[in-house]
Amino acid sequence: MDSSNRFKSLQFLGMVGLVCSLLGTSLEAQEKSREIYVPxxxxxxxxxxxxxxxxLPRSEYEDLLKKADIKPGDTPPQNTVLCKARYDVRLHEDFATIRATLEVESLAEGLQLLPLRFVGVSVLSAQIDGEAAPVVRASPQQVNLLVGRKGKATVIIELATPVRHSAAEQSFAFELPHAPNESIGMVVPGNIEVKSGASVVSRSIDDQANETSFELLARPGPLSVTMSLNNKRLQTERQTIARSVIVDELNESLERIHATYSMEIVQGAAAEFIYEIPDGFEVTNVDTPDLARWSVSQVDGANLLKVEFRSPQTSAVTVKITAIETSPSWE
Structure with missing residues (x-):
């Protein structure tokens, strides 16, 4: 081997040794940890x-380092999930019952806690897959459900909440756990309208059962619903003082009655008034504020005038009625 080739070989071996030395130094630096001792x-x-x-003592610190050395994806971000919720609300006289059907999933083995936000309701019972479910009231706004096995389960919780009544309205307010897939149904006695607090998806009336069914649009947060009062309750709890002035106009061809009624509602609310019309008279005009419609029907041989309002009335109302008789008898 000549001198030039020998020099190139030595140069190459020197570069390889330098690279290995640098790599060894880098790995050694990564393995070393810096510790500072403080008196x-x-x-x-x-x-x-x-x-x-x-x-912390050094042993506890090393245990924490081992626990923190977890690869991404080894554990879920949370151990329990509320996947689906269906709430069925049924109003009674002074309270409402709520049946919550929940689909939950436990992502970890062992006993897990599922926090559920229930505000303004009382928990009556809870079942998970047909068996009694242990629940813990963590705070006035939160209930923790104990899930004992991994996988999906069906939870049924029975709840109750008070219903408030005013002169012409009934209302309730509560907050239930929100789920990605959620629906709310409501059944109310009587012919009822939702006035505020919820968006109505559908409404149907069962005349035979005298009930109104609603499907409400579910949304996160509190739910406060105000409705019209049950039509039967309006009739049973209403007290009204009626005063009237009747003017009878007579001429050769007809008889005309001008009746003015002052209806003072003392208690409750009135969605309609009914007046008896004398035989032979035909109602030609009805005038009153907030009038929706009026109609005359014959019930048990009597002519009855029904005056309906757009909304239940809670204060004094004046009703003016005009009726004529085209063939009066002067005997």
Whole structure:
């Protein structure tokens, strides 16, 4: 081997050795950890600094390092999930019952807690897959459901909430757990309209059962619904003082009656008034504020005038009625 080739070989071996030396130094630097020893008498000044620190024995610190060494994807972001919820609300006289049918899933083995937000309701019972489910009231706004096995399960919770009544309205307010797939149904006695607080998806009336069924649009947060009062309740709890002035106009060809009624509602609310019309008279005009419609029908041989309002009335109402008789008898 000549001198030039020998020089090139030595140069190559020198470069390889330099690279290996640098790699070894880099790996050694990565494996080393820096530790700073502080005298115990100066430890208080270090812990009292503006940065939050905690003092641990070395064994506990090493245990925490092992627990923190978890690969991404080994554990779910949360152990329990509320997947689906169906709420069926049924109004009674002074309270409402709610049946919550929940589909939940536990993503981890062992006993897990599922926090559920229930505000303004009382928990009557809870079942998970047909068996009694343990629940814990963590706070006035939260109930924790204990899920004992991994996988999906069906939870049924019976709830109750008070219903408030005013002169012409009934209302309730509560908050239920929100789910990605959620629906709310409501059944109310009587012919009822939702006035505010919820968006109505559908409404149907069962005349035979005298009930109104609603499907409401589910949304996160509190639900406060105001409805019209049950039409039967309006009739049973109403007290009204009626005063009237009747003017009878007579001529050769007809008889005309001008009746003015002052209806003072003392208690409850009135959605309609009914007046008896004398035989032979035909109603030609009805005038009153907030009038929706009027009609005359014959019931048990009597002519009855029904005056209906757009909304239940709670204060004094004046009703003016005009009726004529085209063939009066002067005997």
């Amino acid at each position: 115990f008498k100066d430890l208080k000044s270090v812990l009292a600094g503006p940065i939050e620190r905690i003092y």
